[in-house]
Amino acid sequence: MSKVDVYVAEYLTIDEVTHEESERLASNECMIGNPLTLRFDPEKKAFRVYTQQGNPIGLVHPKNKLALKEALENGWPCKCWLSLVYYNDNDGEKLFHGEVVYQFYNLKPTQTAERAALDAFADHVSALLAEGKRPRVSLTGTQYEEVISGGGTYEPQGTEPLPISGKAKSGTVVFKRKRSVSDRLALSAMENKPGCRIATTVFFLLVALLVLFLLWRFVFSRFFG
Secondary structure, three states: OOHHHHEEEEEEEEEEOOHHHHHHHHOOOOOOOOEOEEEEEOOOOEEEEEOOOOOEEEEEOOOOHHHHHHHHHOOOOEEEEEEEEEEEOOOOOOOOEEEEEEEEEOOOOOOHHHHHHHHHHHHHHHHHHHOOOOEOOOOOHHHHHHHHHOOOOOOOOOEOOOOOOOOHHHOEEEEEOOOOHHHHHHHHHHOOOHHHHHHHHHHHHHHHHHHHHHHHHHHHHHHHO
């Protein structure tokens, strides 16, 4: 069985969103590197992306649609991560769009070591995305063997370019490309880590106090300065 038969991965743009999905993409429910789910939507003949909470965030239209549909139907494991959120100032509706990374692999139940290596590699890709990096996720036959032999510790080669124009006149603005400090604190709190829950509470309390302090200074300088 060749690498092409067992592993397929690429970046896909979330190019069709509703207003509700756009708002969700901009929220803390959608953090860079977070796991997502792909499901085929027969009505749209495309794949809808869902958050961990089961909420939709838009449609993707892969070129290899039939192959991915078959992979899902056959029960291939699919790792999917959020890699980017952006919007366009020239768009009258100013809807948020996004981008995901998917990694499909097909292994026999007895190939437990291979499965563990690919799971570890996929988790490493998620961590790199959270740091704002854009690793290439497609693999050559040799690279695939390195992933397996190294137990998933393989370091991806190359960087994936942004799917949007970086020119100022394009009007495209990157909204999220890595996890913020508040994202990390919120994520730790959601994972029920007591220390992080306390840190999160303190962080947002300090932010609130800072806002109140700045507001007080503004009012004081305006009326009593």
